[in-house]
Amino acid sequence: MDKLHKRILVLRQFYEKNKRLPSYAEMLVLFKVKSKNAVFRFINKIIEAGFINKDEAGRLMPAASLFGVKILGNIEAGFPTPAEEELADAISLDDYLIKNKQASFLLKVSGNSMINAGIRPGDLVIVERGKEAKHGDIIIASIDNEWTIKRLYKTEKKIALLPENPKFKPIYPKNNLLLGGVVVGVVRKY
């Protein structure tokens, strides 16, 4: 690894830990140099390399390639080798998955009722409150004072909550449905 990428790695680690970029004085230590001018010129290189941006006021701002994860392409279609990696796009999973952080929350799934939709016990579902629930959406709803995750079947005439597991039965809510939110994403950690 060359010096540029070593220092970028150090910046990435600092950002991960402190959730901000270091000041030039702090970079003196991180880069193991003694002059802020050395830092200043190195930062320009890192900016050229696209890992950091400057805003209108000249403040440093980490680019997605610094705080994000690389996207290397499609599996089953071959994926790039390390040589091409430098050019790879990067994203933050938070930014990718969650549009409205304020209205979103996570729930851990414990049942098997949505297994055929690829939602397994232990998965975290990302739920957005206040979003319109459309036919076919996976939603969180309250039935008999119990919260449950189901697929929403909704036509002009009737409403049903469908599990994605033949062992479970559909639910046909009598009263109006108490909606907890729409599932906008699923994450699983091994």
Added chain:
Amino acid sequence: MDKLHKRILVLRQFYEKNKRLPSYAEMLVLFKVKSKNAVFRFINKIIEAGFINKDEAGRLMPAASLFGVKILGNIEAGFPTPAEEELADAISLDDYLIKNKQASFLLKVSGNSMINAGIRPGDLVIVERGKEAKHGDIIIASIDNEWTIKRLYKTEKKIALLPENPKFKPIYPKNNLLLGGVVVGVVRKY
């Protein structure tokens, strides 16, 4: 929404956009006040409320409750109501899912071969390079110059790559296996 949470929301939005906390001067605008002292004392309240921390040097540092997503509990076990939300934990999905950002990357899944493991076409898998692949792990491997995602079957005597779909056949690698990495997570966006 009270003034405290309005201002916290503004800070959250600023952080999401700029990936850093605003300076006191910038907060003058965000909070619509004219004195830095008003900002100063408000920040102390926000620190008390646990949305921001100060490091040893007194620098502001966003807490998980500012940049993360709330975790409200388990579905199928009831989940907290908005009243209790304030106390909820919050995490960043990036931090939750990815241990080693430098060695990790994302791949979009296009086949159906892992459908019974809850990995569906369009899902993004998080792959960590250089991690030891153990029996039972889901891995990325190269077979006949094609990358594929399979479950690793590995005993002292034999190695196999198992799909999680009865329509696909297990693969018994002849030569040594070219490992792309271990799948440490899956994310899906609807």
Added chain:
DNA sequence: TTGACAAGTGAACGTTCGTTCACTTATAAT
């Protein structure tokens, strides 16, 4: 061996930073 260029040093600069002060205005309870 020389020359050219890249990288680091150390001092200096004007600007912006967070913090503190004394004071004023708003808000709400008695």
Added chain:
DNA sequence: ATTATAAGTGAACGAACGTTCACTTGTCAA
């Protein structure tokens, strides 16, 4: 109406900020 408390004003401070300067050192090709 009085009073206590909370919230905001505006000026001031030293410290830390990013940037620039002239200069030195290191690296490598000609």
